[in-house]
Amino acid sequence: MRLYAAAVYLFLYGPIALIVLFSFNSGRHAASFECCATFWYSRTFNNTFLIEALLNSLLIAGTTAVLATIMGTMASLALQRVKGPLRLIFDALTYIAIIIPGIVIGIATLVALVTAFDILNPWIASLGLGDARSNTLSLGYGSVIAAHTLFTMALVIIIVRARIQGMDRSLIEASADLYATPWATFRQVTFPQIFPAVMAGFLLSFTFSFDDFIIAFFVAGSETTLPIYVFSSIRRGITPETNVIATVVLTVSLTLLIIAQVLTRSRADRGGGKG
Amino acid sequence: MASTGNTGGPNNRVTAMLLLPTTLWFFLLLVMPLVVIAVYSLGERAPAGGYQPALTLAQYGNLLARLKAFTNTLTLAPLGTVLCLLIAYPLAYYLAVKAGRGAKPFLLTLVIIPFWTSFLIRTYAWIYILGGRGIPRLLEMIGIEDVRLIYTPTAVLIGIVYGYLPLMVLPIYVSLEKLDKSLLEAASDLGASPIRTFFQVTLPLSAPGLVTGSLLVFILLMGEYLIPALLGGGKVFFVGNALVDLFLQSRNWPFGSAVAIALVGIMLAAVALYLTLVGRDRDRQNVSVL
Numbered sequence: 392m393r394l395y396a397a398a399v400y401l402f403l404y405g406p407i408a409l410i411v412l413f414s415f416n417s418g419r420h421a422a423s424f425e426c427c428a429t430f431w432y433s434r435t436f437n438n439t440f441l442i443e444a445l446l447n448s449l450l451i452a453g454t455t456a457v458l459a460t461i462m463g464t465m466a467s468l469a470l471q472r473v474k475g476p477l478r479l480i481f482d483a484l485t486y487i488a489i490i491i492p493g494i495v496i497g498i499a500t501l502v503a504l505v506t507a508f509d510i511l512n513p514w515i516a517s518l519g520l521g522d523a524r525s526n527t528l529s530l531g532y533g534s535v536i537a538a539h540t541l542f543t544m545a546l547v548i549i550i551v552r553a554r555i556q557g558m559d560r561s562l563i564e565a566s567a568d569l570y571a572t573p574w575a576t577f578r579q580v581t582f583p584q585i586f587p588a589v590m591a592g593f594l595l596s597f598t599f600s601f602d603d604f605i606i607a608f609f610v611a612g613s614e615t616t617l618p619i620y621v622f623s624s625i626r627r628g629i630t631p632e633t634n635v636i637a638t639v640v641l642t643v644s645l646t647l648l649i650i651a652q653v654l655t656r657s658r659a660d661r662g663g664g665k666g
Numbered sequence: 667m668a669s670t671g672n673t674g675g676p677n678n679r680v681t682a683m684l685l686l687p688t689t690l691w692f693f694l695l696l697v698m699p700l701v702v703i704a705v706y707s708l709g710e711r712a713p714a715g716g717y718q719p720a721l722t723l724a725q726y727g728n729l730l731a732r733l734k735a736f737t738n739t740l741t742l743a744p745l746g747t748v749l750c751l752l753i754a755y756p757l758a759y760y761l762a763v764k765a766g767r768g769a770k771p772f773l774l775t776l777v778i779i780p781f782w783t784s785f786l787i788r789t790y791a792w793i794y795i796l797g798g799r800g801i802p803r804l805l806e807m808i809g810i811e812d813v814r815l816i817y818t819p820t821a822v823l824i825g826i827v828y829g830y831l832p833l834m835v836l837p838i839y840v841s842l843e844k845l846d847k848s849l850l851e852a853a854s855d856l857g858a859s860p861i862r863t864f865f866q867v868t869l870p871l872s873a874p875g876l877v878t879g880s881l882l883v884f885i886l887l888m889g890e891y892l893i894p895a896l897l898g899g900g901k902v903f904f905v906g907n908a909l910v911d912l913f914l915q916s917r918n919w920p921f922g923s924a925v926a927i928a929l930v931g932i933m934l935a936a937v938a939l940y941l942t943l944v945g946r947d948r949d950r951q952n953v954s955v956l
Contacts, residue, residue, distance in 0.1 A: 392756070392759075393760070395756050395760065396756075396757055396760045399753065403780050403828075406791030406828070407780070407788065407791065409791055410794075413794070462687045465687065465688070469680075469682075469685045472677070472681050481688075484692045484696060484697070490885060490934075491930060492906070492930070494891055494926075495889060495926045495930055498703065499700055499702065499926070500699050502702055502703055502706060502717075502919060502923065503698055538695060540695075541691055541695045541696055544688060573680075598782055604785075604786055604892060605891050608910070609913065609914075618786050621787065621790070622786060622892075625790055625793070637784070644784060645783065
């Protein structure tokens with residue numbers, strides 16, 4: 392049993408270790424290995440396309456996570472007071488947003504946005520806003536953020552609502568009985584209780600957006616995100632540089648993961664001390 | 667809004683305002699796009715690509731032209747799900763039942779970490795391992811020659827198991843962790859062999875985790891693009907790959923829309939069938955317990 396677990400862990404981590412090892416390759420070709428140089432690292436960090444893609448991805452993931460967390464949490468708070476058909480429609484849409492494959496979301500968003508832009512752009516131009524020759528509305532950061540926010544917002548709603556359902560409601564009633572305003576009740580009673588779920592939703596949204604390839608591939612227009620850059624560089628032929636990029640991406644996501652762990656833990660400790 | 671609870675007027679306004687952004691998003695980026703591709707799937711391809719209004723089922727009639735993509739997806743996605751399940755279950759069992767208290771959180775984190783790191787890069791690693799200078803080279807050294815792994819269904823299956831294993835381990839772990847250990851003791855006290863205890867107590871009680879994990883992996887696999895694109899190399903392709911081809915290369919939007927809608931339809935039908943089968947099976951088990 393123990394041996395089996397060790398084998399599975401080897402299976403999970405072997406390939407990752409291999410990529411990291413090969414990123415220190417000093418040879419010219421990716422397939423042969425000569426130890427050990429950081430030559431490819433300095434080359435990679437001078438690659439402006441790569442740096443731009445990385446910054447784009449961080450910007451898109453950050454904005455997506457903020458929007459999805461705020462909107463998802465707002466909706467979760469409101470939905471506990473909504474009943475009847477409206478509630479059913481919201482529940483259905485939330486699950487549809489999650490269950491429909493990312494590739495279909497990407498396609499549908501692409502087609503709908505291009506169609507909408509084709510109608511809106513001449514109209515905007517005729518109003519004299521924006522440049523008549525170039526299109527005012529086009530695919531780019533905005534469409535990627537919008538599409539990522541749809542899916543991640545649905546995730547946040549599910550996570551936060553589960554937490555709200557498990558929450559001690561008598562505290563909210565007590566707070567209202569003690570003449571706290573709804574806003575004060577939210578800030579001092581509700582929010583601290585749902586905070587771990589909100590945080591989890593934020594992190595999940597960020598990671599999903601940072602890691603997503605397929606939706607961005609369809610709706611990014613001429614912009615490049617990090618996964619799109621990595622994918623096209625794999626397609627162009629594997630060089631040691633690809634391994635360096637892979638190692639850098641792994642390091643970035645691991646760092647974020649550790650930061651998240653530290654943040655949630657210290658927050659939880661403080662909460663525990665108070666209680 | 668008559669459907670809200672017993673709260674007063676200003677509260678209703680707050681509720682509506684809180685729901686406004688989400689409603690807007692759901693309408694503009696979910697309902698509208700889905701309606702648009704549904705409409706497009708009934709249209710015709712414009713000569714220069716894109717869409718030309720029409721009202722025809724021709725695109726759906728043409729689906730058989732991409733039959734291979736559908737059969738590949740519908741064989742490899744369930745097969746990949748089952749493989750994930752078979753490999754994940756013993757690990758989840760080990761983590762939930764056998765692992766020491768001290769090591770458990772660490773071992774669990776080790777399963778979660780790959781899930782949080784780049785899917786693309788984890789798949790990319792296998793191009794090396796399965797490629798000409800990877801495992802086939804090692805096999806050559808011990809005398810087994812001409813083994814081709816990359817760009818085969820096997821390569822795609824390996825990629826699937828590697829990518830989705832953590833997603834399968836976690837739900838199974840959760841259901842095994844919740845399992846009342848005294849039931850296992852009771853079974854062995856009553857003279858049941860460990861194997862019998864496993865099949866009559868542990869396995870049925872961990873069924874919810876099995877169902878959740880399989881659904882998660884299966885649903886994601888139905889829309890898979892990256893694994894076949896990188897490890898299938900154009901020879902083993904899924905519906906996802908056909909969709910990228912139809913939308914970004916040949917720009918056949920109406921046919922692509924029909925393929926996308928067919929994919930979602932088949933996926934929902936498969937999930938419904940699976941849930942019905944699981945439900946019936948559980949009923950039968952309840953009967954046998956009685």
